Every structure is written in structure tokens, then in C-alpha cells.
Amino acid sequence: MKPYLLELSNLNVSYPNGIQALSAVNLKIDxxxxxxxxxxNGSGKTTLLKAILGLLPHNGKVLFRAQxxxxxxxxxxxxxxxxxxxxxFPITVFQCVLTGTYPKLGLFKxxxxxEKQAVLNALDKLGLMQFKNRQIGQLSGGQFQRVLIAxxxxxxxxxxxxxxxxxGIDMESEALIIHHLKQMALNGHTIIMVHHDLKAxxxxxxxxxxxxxxxxxxGATEDIFIGEKLKQVFPYYHEVVLA
Amino acid sequence: xxxxxxxxxxxxxxxxxxxxxxSVSIVLSVAYSIVGCFIVxxxxxxxxxxxxxxxxxxxxxxxxxxxxxxxxxxxxxxxxALGIGFVKENxxxxxxxxxxxxxxxxxxxxxxxxxxxQSSVNLNNILFGNVLTITNEDRILTYVVSGIVLxxxxxxxxxxxxxxxxxxxxKASGLPVKFINYMVMIMLTLITVVSLQTxxxxxxxxxxxxxxxxxxxxxxxxxxxxxVSTIIGVVSAIIGLYLSATYxxxxxxxxxxxxxxxxxxxxxxxxxxxxVWNKLRLRI
Numbered sequence: 001m002k003p004y005l006l007e008l009s010n011l012n013v014s015y016p017n018g019i020q021a022l023s024a025v026n027l028k029i030d031x032x033x034x035x036x037x038x039x040x041n042g043s044g045k046t047t048l049l050k051a052i053l054g055l056l057p058h059n060g061k062v063l064f065r066a067q068x069x070x071x072x073x074x075x076x077x078x079x080x081x082x083x084x085x086x087x088x089f090p091i092t093v094f095q096c097v098l099t100g101t102y103p104k105l106g107l108f109k110x111x112x113x114x115e116k117q118a119v120l121n122a123l124d125k126l127g128l129m130q131f132k133n134r135q136i137g138q139l140s141g142g143q144f145q146r147v148l149i150a151x152x153x154x155x156x157x158x159x160x161x162x163x164x165x166x167x168g169i170d171m172e173s174e175a176l177i178i179h180h181l182k183q184m185a186l187n188g189h190t191i192i193m194v195h196h197d198l199k200a201x202x203x204x205x206x207x208x209x210x211x212x213x214x215x216x217x218x219g220a221t222e223d224i225f226i227g228e229k230l231k232q233v234f235p236y237y238h239e240v241v242l243a
Numbered sequence: 244x245x246x247x248x249x250x251x252x253x254x255x256x257x258x259x260x261x262x263x264x265x266s267v268s269i270v271l272s273v274a275y276s277i278v279g280c281f282i283v284x285x286x287x288x289x290x291x292x293x294x295x296x297x298x299x300x301x302x303x304x305x306x307x308x309x310x311x312x313x314x315x316x317x318x319x320x321x322x323x324a325l326g327i328g329f330v331k332e333n334x335x336x337x338x339x340x341x342x343x344x345x346x347x348x349x350x351x352x353x354x355x356x357x358x359x360x361q362s363s364v365n366l367n368n369i370l371f372g373n374v375l376t377i378t379n380e381d382r383i384l385t386y387v388v389s390g391i392v393l394x395x396x397x398x399x400x401x402x403x404x405x406x407x408x409x410x411x412x413x414k415a416s417g418l419p420v421k422f423i424n425y426m427v428m429i430m431l432t433l434i435t436v437v438s439l440q441t442x443x444x445x446x447x448x449x450x451x452x453x454x455x456x457x458x459x460x461x462x463x464x465x466x467x468x469x470x471v472s473t474i475i476g477v478v479s480a481i482i483g484l485y486l487s488a489t490y491x492x493x494x495x496x497x498x499x500x501x502x503x504x505x506x507x508x509x510x511x512x513x514x515x516x517x518x519v520w521n522k523l524r525l526r527i
């Protein structure tokens with residue numbers, strides 16, 4: 001039997017101040033598909049991603065294809081919220097996207113012509129060719145989010161996490177990004193994305209994970225995006241969304 | 244001035260001590276200008292200041308034990324760096340406060356030791372440095388340390404870039420982030436210690452930070468920043484040494500003033516972000 005792409009068993013995360021951010025999280029995810037993580041503010045969505053990635057101390061098992069996830073870190077990409085970046089950093093769009101090739105290159109190796117060509121292809125797909133020599137601080141929010149997606153494309157990872165990539169960006173950028181994410185999911189990549197706009201859920205995601213200090217439920221969008229399930233994490237708002 | 248410039252070159256061809264001082268200044272300025280870029284971009288400027296002050300007890304103990312000042316200074320520099328991290332991680336005290344606490348304690352200990360063993364330690368040289376009196380042993384040490392640091396930057400360039408720009412991605416994708424962070428702290432300590440001979444404890448942070456910060460104002464790419472910082476560092480080191488040798492001024496102090504003048508000129512007049520140009524643009 002093929003192992004799960006990602007398997008979480010009894011994952012617990014608590015902050016240094018003693019607050020339990022996530023308890024007893026159990027989750028099994030197969031290869032492929034575009035997953036949405038839904039939950040109210042402060043429900044632990046970003047914490048869940050960071051714990052899976054090993055960026056936060058946690059208890060419990062996190063397995064990637066039945067192996068500890070640390071062993072496969074190069075097969076995993078993470079697009080964090082764009083507000084976490086130093087926009088004055090001396091780096092151009094081209095170089096920023098090129099950093100996506102670094103994890104798989106290994107120590108001491110420099111990116112060659114194939115890596116640079118992959119960057120150009122990604123910039124072209126995201127409509128960023130005219131900005132390739134710009135410093136990142138000279139871009140709009142939507143353009144910079146597209147840069148981060150281009151970097152994720154060149155990483156060519158099997159499992160991809162995105163944390164609220166559509167906050168503060170224009171509709172055109174959002175449409176372009178979701179188009180490429182769907183394309184990647186069709187090509188066998190597994191994408192897990194924290195998302196806040198419930199109105200676009202049915203259109204965007206094949207599968208959903210409901211989070212509220214634990215994983216409340218998960219599965220196909222048509223099975224999860226229904227009143228009785230949503231009520232567990234959005235006791236008031238679900239009626240507005242489903243109306 | 245022209246005449247004294249030619250005289251400087253004449254002296255340079257005649258006196259080995261001046262040749263040594265020039266070669267040490269140039270090699271060292273390349274190293275501190277490049278390491279300085281990562282220090283500036285990582286927001287570690289205060290850490291550089293702390294380490295430079297914290298090495299003082301190490302220098303004093305080295306004199307006492309009659310071993311190379313380098314060993315004691317590096318040990319105390321690293322102890323200070325680790326101590327700052329330890330206080331920060333094990334309490335709710337923020338990084339700037341933990342830097343202030345640790346470095347002033349080390350500095351106080353250093354001053355105490357230096358005062359007690361004053362007969363064998365030249366406090367003036369530790370505090371202000373003098374590249375013109377550098378010994379052969381220290382010169383070779385400077386070349387070796389600078390070479391090691393530059394080699395480390397060349398070998399780990401992409402890891403340094405990614406961990407400085409986006410530590411989260413670097414961690415998530417399995418890059419050796421802790422190793423690179425420790426490497427930066429060790430490079431900072433080594434360069435600070437070998438720079439003591441040139442500028443001393445008090446001013447060493449200026450040479451680490453100012454060329455890099457000036458280059459930061461002028462460039463949009465890390466590779467360009469490294470080059471521009473190096474050029475500014477080397478030019479100000481040569482100007483400093485020339486003025487020092489010609490007018491009998493303390494070398495380190497003049498180097499710091501030279502690089503500070505370049506910073507002020509760039510800060511005011513560079514075409515992209517200079518204060519004067521920005522004001523003029525607003526008026527137009």
C-alpha cells in the first residue's frame with residue numbers, strides 16, 4: 001500500500017507562555033490536489049503549517065511518505081505571508097526567484113544555465129519578465145506575491161504550503177496564481193493553502209481542512225463545505241457564506 | 244597635498260613597515276567590508292559593537308598568560324556572542340538589552356584587568372589600534388584570518404544570501420541555518436579581533452558597518468553591495484593610511500573619519516535616495 005504523502009499523528013503545539021495552540025491533531029493526506037485550510041482568526045492555521053515544517057517546537061509525529069519530514073525537506077516548499085519580508089533587501093526579482101533553486105542544489109554548487117532558464121520560465125508564466133531586474137521593494141503587493149509564487153514554481157516541490165497568499169493583492173494576480181496552483185495540482189503536486197475568503201472556497205479547492213485549535217474535520221470540499229461541518233469552526237459566519 | 248602624495252609613495256617604496264601597513268589595511272578592509280554587508284543586512288550592527296568591546300578581557304588575559312592576543316580575544320568574543328544569545332533566549336529580555344548587559348559586563352572586566360596589569364599592556368593600542376606598528380606575526384595572522392573568512396563567504400554565498408533574506412524558507416527547505424548563523428558570528432568575531440590592531444576596540448564597528456551601510460544606499464543587488472562596500476572600504480583604508488603616515492595622525496581614527504565622510508556624501512548626494520536629491524525632487 002502506498003504511504004500517505006503527509007501523515008500527522010497526535011500533533012501538539014504549545015507556546016512558551018503555556019497556551020496550547022494545537023492539540024491532538026491527526027491528519028492523513030494523499031498525493032495530489034489543492035487543499036484549503038479554513039478556520040477563524042487565532043485558530044492555529046499558520047501554527048499548523050509551521051509545526052509541520054518543523055519551524056515550531058511540537059510533540060507528535062509528522063511523516064512525509066512514511067519518513068520523518070525533516071529527511072525530505074527539499075521536497076517541500078513554503079510560501080509565507082509576504083508581510084514577513086524585508087522589502088529593502090538588496091535583491092532583484094530574478095535573484096529572489098533564483099533562491100528557489102538553492103535547496104536542491106546542495107552545498108557549494110552555484111545555479112547554472114538550467115536553473116536560470118527555469119527562473120525565466122517561471123517569471124514568464126507569472127507575467128513578471130518586465131520586472132526581472134527590479135529590486136523587490138519597487139513592486140506592488142500583487143507583483144511581489146507573484147514573485148513568491150514564481151520562486152515556488154522553480155522549487156518544483158512535491159508538497160507545497162502557502163499561508164494566505166491572497167491577502168492585499170489585486171484580483172488579476174489572485175486569478176493568475178490560482179490558475180497556476182490548479183495546474184500544479186493536476187500535475188500531481190500537493191498544495192495546502194491557508195485561506196480566509198470563504199466565498200471562493202468551492203471554486204478554488206478540491207479538498208478542505210477545518211481547523212480550530214485542532215483539525216476538526218477534513219476531506220473533499222463537497223463533503224466538508226456544508227452547514228453542519230462549517231458550524232463547528234464558524235458558528236455564525238457559516239450561514240452568511242452558505243446563504 | 245600633491246607633493247605629500249608623491250612623498251607617501253616614495254616612503255612606501257622605501258619603508259617596509261609602511262608597505263606592511265598598507266597591505267594589511269587593504270586585505271583587512273576587503274574582509275571587513277564583505278562581512279559587514281551580512282552584519283548590516285542581518286541587523287547585527289550592535290552585536291559587532293558588543294563583540295569588539297567584549298574581547299578586551301581576552302586581550303588582557305592573553306598578555307597575562309603571554310599567549311597571542313588573538314586566542315584570548317576570540318574566546319571572549321565568542322563567549323559574549325553566546326552569552327547574548329543565551330540571555331535573550333532564556334528570558335523575555337529583548338536582544339538590544341541583552342547586548343547592553345553582556346558587553347558592558349565584559350568591558351568592565353576588561354578595563355579592570357588592563358588597569359591591574361597595566362605595565363605589560365598598552366591600553367592605547369587596544370583601544371585605538373595602530374596599523375603602522377603591526378608585527379610580522381600579526382600581519383600573517385591577519386592575512387590567514389581574512390583569507391579564511393573570504394573563502395567561507397565564497398563557498399557559502401548562496402546559503403548566506405538565503406538565510407539572510409529569508410530564514411524561514413531556508414529552514415523549511417532543510418538548509419543548515421544554525422550552522423550558517425554560527426558561521427556568521429564566528430566570522431564577525433574573527434574579523435573584529437584581527438581589526439583591533441588597525442583601529443582598536445572602540446572604532447572597529449565603524450569599519451564593519453559604515454562601508455556596508457554606504458553600499459546599501461547605493462545598490463539593489465547583494466553582489467553589487469559586496470563590491471561597492473569593498474571598494475569603499477579599501478579606498479578609505481588607503482586614504483586613512485596616507486593621511487596617517489603623511490601628517491602623523493592615528494591611522495585607525497583617520498580611516499574611520501574617511502569612511503564616515505564617504506557615507507555622509509552618499510547619504511546626502513546619491514542620485515537614487517540621497518537626502519539632497521530627494522528634497523530637490525520634491526521642490527520640482
